[in-house]
Amino acid sequence: MCKMDTPYYLFDTNTVKQNHDILKNHLAVDKLFYALKPNSEDRILSVLNANGANFEIASTGELEKLKKLNVEPERIICSLPIKSEKMIESMYNYGIHYFVFDTELEYFKLRQMACDAKLMLRIDITDIAENTIEFGMTYERFIDALKKGTLESEHIDGITFYISKNKNIDKTIRVLEYSEHFLKLLNKKAILNIGGNYRLPNEISLDFYGILNRKLSSLKEKYECILFAEPGRSIVKSAGKLITSVIGVKRDKKYVYIDAGMPTGISYCPNEIINLTGREVTEPIEYSFFDITCSHRLLFKTWLPFDININDHLEFRNFGSYSICKSSNFHGWETPTCYYI
Numbered sequence: 001m002c003k004m005d006t007p008y009y010l011f012d013t014n015t016v017k018q019n020h021d022i023l024k025n026h027l028a029v030d031k032l033f034y035a036l037k038p039n040s041e042d043r044i045l046s047v048l049n050a051n052g053a054n055f056e057i058a059s060t061g062e063l064e065k066l067k068k069l070n071v072e073p074e075r076i077i078c079s080l081p082i083k084s085e086k087m088i089e090s091m092y093n094y095g096i097h098y099f100v101f102d103t104e105l106e107y108f109k110l111r112q113m114a115c116d117a118k119l120m121l122r123i124d125i126t127d128i129a130e131n132t133i134e135f136g137m138t139y140e141r142f143i144d145a146l147k148k149g150t151l152e153s154e155h156i157d158g159i160t161f162y163i164s165k166n167k168n169i170d171k172t173i174r175v176l177e178y179s180e181h182f183l184k185l186l187n188k189k190a191i192l193n194i195g196g197n198y199r200l201p202n203e204i205s206l207d208f209y210g211i212l213n214r215k216l217s218s219l220k221e222k223y224e225c226i227l228f229a230e231p232g233r234s235i236v237k238s239a240g241k242l243i244t245s246v247i248g249v250k251r252d253k254k255y256v257y258i259d260a261g262m263p264t265g266i267s268y269c270p271n272e273i274i275n276l277t278g279r280e281v282t283e284p285i286e287y288s289f290f291d292i293t294c295s296h297r298l299l300f301k302t303w304l305p306f307d308i309n310i311n312d313h314l315e316f317r318n319f320g321s322y323s324i325c326k327s328s329n330f331h332g333w334e335t336p337t338c339y340y341i
Contacts, residue, residue, distance in 0.1 A: 006245040006313065007260035009324050009338045011045045017240035017319050019200060020051055025202055027229050028213035029194070033077055035232030036062045038321035039186045043234060043340050061089050067094070079160060079195065079230060081122045081135045082106055088113045100149040100160055100193075102135050104150040111155060120158040120193055121151075123182060126305060129163045136161065139181050146185070158191025158226070160181065165197055167204045169211050172196075176215050183223045192219060193228040200234050233321040240320020242336075243267070247292065254287055256308050261291020261299060263333035265323040268299035270316035279307045293331045 007024040016025075024032050033056040034048050040062055045055075046100030049069045057063055058080035066076060073095030076217055080087075088099070093116040099114060101107045102122040103117070110119055145151040159182045183190060194216070201209060219225050228325040242264070248257035260266055291299060308314075327335045 004176065005337075006243050007258075007264050007336045008243055009240055009319075009336055010243060011041070011044065011236075011240045011320060011338060011340050013043070013239070013340055016044060016047050016236060017051050018212075019235045019239065020048060020053055021155045022200060023198065023229075023231050023234060025282050026209045026213075027198065027231075028216050029227035029229045031226075033228060034235055035079075035195075036065070037325070038232040039236040039240070039323075039325055040065055041324060041338055042068070043338070047194050048235075055265060056232075057091075060087050063091060063094065063096075070081075073097070077193075077228070077230075079120075079162075079193070079273065083102045083109075084107065085113060098191075102137050104145055107151055107156075118157040118191065119155060120160045120191055121156055122160050122162075122180065125161050125163070125178065128174050129171050129180060133162060139178075140214045142182065142185070153188075154188055155191075156186060157188075158193060158228075159186075160191075160193035160195055160228075163196035167199050167208070169205070169208045172212060175216055178221065180219070180223075183219070183225070189224040189323060191228055192223075192225040193230065195230045196234050197231065198231045200238070203234075204260050237321040240318075240323065242270075242316040242319045242323060244314050244316065245308055246308055246314065249310060251310065253308060254285065255290065256287050256291055257290050258314065259292070260336070261333075262295070262297065263291070263293065263328050263330045264336045265327040266291070266299050266316075267322060267326050267327065269302050270319050272317040273302065273304060274315040274317060275304075275308060276313040276315055277309075279309075280305055281307050293333075 005160055031054055033054040035056040045065055049071055054075040056067055056077050056079050076096050077098035078091055078096060079100045081100050097112050097117045099117050100120045100122050101110055117323045124138045126132050159179055216227055242257045244260035246256060247259050284304050284305050288301050289299040
């Protein structure tokens with residue numbers, strides 16, 4: 001373990017590159033875009049940029065980060081369905097020409113402000129994929145908008161969707177089959193952007209990518225699709241860990257207080273915790289984890305196979321996504337330091 005003041009994040013840049021390459025090799029798409037939302041640390045973006053990555057953004061702040069790296073606009077898409085006029089203007093002026101919309105109003109805004117941009121319609125898949133963010137247009141509404149002339153198929157260049165927790169190949173195939181209805185109506189060589197939290201091959205069944213790629217190949221052959229994908233979490237999650245110290249214990253040592261917490265980005269229970277002092281117990285113990293903000297909110301509960309005492313150092317593994325990006329200045333806490341190997 002590095003002897004540094006806790007809490008701090010440790011990122012393995014080789015793992016970031018390897019995960020990016022693995023997904024490029026396993027997803028049979030024309031372009032892979034790293035979604036910045038899970039982790040937009042400058043060093044992570046620099047590593048991916050040097051590795052030839054494309055990027056998906058959803059804010060002007062993310063765009064500014066990519067500008068500093070001189071990322072060409074041709075390698076950037078914006079998949080946020082609802083955008084302010086100021087956001088559209090700044091992105092379009094930089095040269096970004098790929099935008100997503102999911103309403104007639106957003107379509108009209110883009111046609112006015114980014115007239116020659118490529119527009120992708122986000123489709124509503126909530127009836128097929130549970131726990132999916134409720135953006136998107138239904139097929140029935142799409143047909144109605146085309147009939148009314150509030151949408152024009154000649155100015156729609158593709159469709160997109162996002163599947164949360166994407167490890168069920170049957171669900172993914174059903175969504176792709178549903179997307180065919182839209183592709184038929186567009187009747188052109190359109191973009192099919194398969195957004196979603198695509199897992200690494202070692203995290204899912206061995207045939208997931210085989211089945212998925214066969215379906216994508218058939219769609220590409222049938223509709224001459226241009227295939228995009230936007231993984232984010234899977235590229236950075238296993239590359240990061242958080243190191244924290246135990247600063248207090250209560251209630252027969254089952255309440256554990258650590259020097260990291262909500263302000264340092266703990267928004268979910270890590271799927272692996274290591275006690276770097278290594279005191280194992282014969283029976284797992286259920287611990288309740290807290291930080292020391294005045295809110296005294298439970299961070300998470302979990303069963304662990306070791307004893308925990310004051311001054312122990314704990315390592316939260318697979319913590320590289322949706323962690324450091326959620327840190328804040330709440331209670332005057334500073335953003336934790338990030339180190340890289």
